[in-house]
Amino acid sequence: MDIFLNIFFPFLLTGFIYISLKPLIMYLTKIKVMDMPKKRSNHLIPTPKGAGLIIIPTIIVSIVFFIYFDLINHEPWSIICLLTFILWVTCIFDDFYNLPSIPRLVIQGLCVFIAIKFLNDEISNLAQAIINVANFDINKELFNYFLKVLIFFYWLWLVNLFNFMDGMDGITGFQVCTFSMGIIVLSIFGSLPNENSYIGIILFSSFLGFLFWNKPPAKIFLGDSGSIPIGFLISSIIILSLIKQQNFIPTMILILFHFIDSTLTICLRALKRKNIFEAHSDHFYQKKIRSGSSHQKVLEKINIVNLALIVFSILYLYLGVLSLVFSILLVFKLLHWLNGENEKYK
Numbered sequence: 001m002d003i004f005l006n007i008f009f010p011f012l013l014t015g016f017i018y019i020s021l022k023p024l025i026m027y028l029t030k031i032k033v034m035d036m037p038k039k040r041s042n043h044l045i046p047t048p049k050g051a052g053l054i055i056i057p058t059i060i061v062s063i064v065f066f067i068y069f070d071l072i073n074h075e076p077w078s079i080i081c082l083l084t085f086i087l088w089v090t091c092i093f094d095d096f097y098n099l100p101s102i103p104r105l106v107i108q109g110l111c112v113f114i115a116i117k118f119l120n121d122e123i124s125n126l127a128q129a130i131i132n133v134a135n136f137d138i139n140k141e142l143f144n145y146f147l148k149v150l151i152f153f154y155w156l157w158l159v160n161l162f163n164f165m166d167g168m169d170g171i172t173g174f175q176v177c178t179f180s181m182g183i184i185v186l187s188i189f190g191s192l193p194n195e196n197s198y199i200g201i202i203l204f205s206s207f208l209g210f211l212f213w214n215k216p217p218a219k220i221f222l223g224d225s226g227s228i229p230i231g232f233l234i235s236s237i238i239i240l241s242l243i244k245q246q247n248f249i250p251t252m253i254l255i256l257f258h259f260i261d262s263t264l265t266i267c268l269r270a271l272k273r274k275n276i277f278e279a280h281s282d283h284f285y286q287k288k289i290r291s292g293s294s295h296q297k298v299l300e301k302i303n304i305v306n307l308a309l310i311v312f313s314i315l316y317l318y319l320g321v322l323s324l325v326f327s328i329l330l331v332f333k334l335l336h337w338l339n340g341e342n343e344k345y346k
Contacts, residue, residue, distance in 0.1 A: 052226020
């Protein structure tokens with residue numbers, strides 16, 4: 001059974017996604033579910049969107065399969081899979097009919113709220129641990145409520161990171177793969193629960209199959225039906241590591257580039273009094289592409305940093321905050337390069 005789950009199953013999953021996406025590309029092209037080039041777009045030709053139609057249900061079924069064999073805990077992953085499915089269905093309508101941003105955000109917020117209610121006991125334990133360590137003289141119930149509000153907005157922000165950053169060929173696929181590699185290694189080191197290694201295998205195998213079609217030049221995009229649900233799944237892993245006090249920072253380091261790029265971009269838009277809910281192309285990597293760099297070149301730089309972040313995530317177990325500082329400096333070094341003018345325009 002171990003040989004099947006650790007060797008054959010990943011190959012089957014990658015092969016299934018790879019083979020299934022070919023007819024999906026043809027179908028989406030036929031019914032004209034396309035991402036049309038706009039002024040803010042980084043692609044020049046109409047490209048099918050909606051790879052999430054196949055990838056997300058495949059991931060959900062795979063996680064349920066592992067839950068059945070008690071390799072992934074029934075709680076909380078059953079509820080997380082259900083909420084992921086709800087988001088997936090909602091986002092299918094968005095891919096086909098372009099739903100307004102506010103209803104989408106409300107549904108995302110509702111899913112996060114339900115997840116937090118389900119994790120109430122773990123959050124209460126975290127609140128008590130913080131009070132004990134910091135020696136706060138504060139009402140526990142009040143602090144517990146305050147912590148839930150913080151986690152709600154943090155979780156909602158993490159969900160949307162992958163949607164915000166899904167604006168370049170291959171960027172989301174490679175980020176999911178490097179994140180998955182990271183949690184697999186952290187699980188092997190005993191720093192995360194063993195179930196995370198199985199979740200990592202599922203995510204990595206699925207998105208490896210997707211990358212065959214999404215690497216530059218992309219033949220299909222993930223679409224909201226993929227980016228929002230995968231954002232919820234990955235953010236769930238991160239939030240669980242936080243509230244269960246299981247090496248949250250090493251897990252967070254794995255998506256540090258996505259987190260810092262998106263957070264800085266939104267803050268800068270807010271300072272310029274731009275609508276932060278409006279679709280835009282102000283991310284650092286998007287500016288670099290518009291300055292003349294190819295998708296391939298920008299993606300290679302980002303991938304190198306994301307691979308380095310896996311190393312820093314592991315080193316955090318030994319170096320602590322020093323590894324986090326190096327990770328942040330590395331990401332800002334990349335952002336500086338992305339924000340620079342392309343050589344051929346100088």
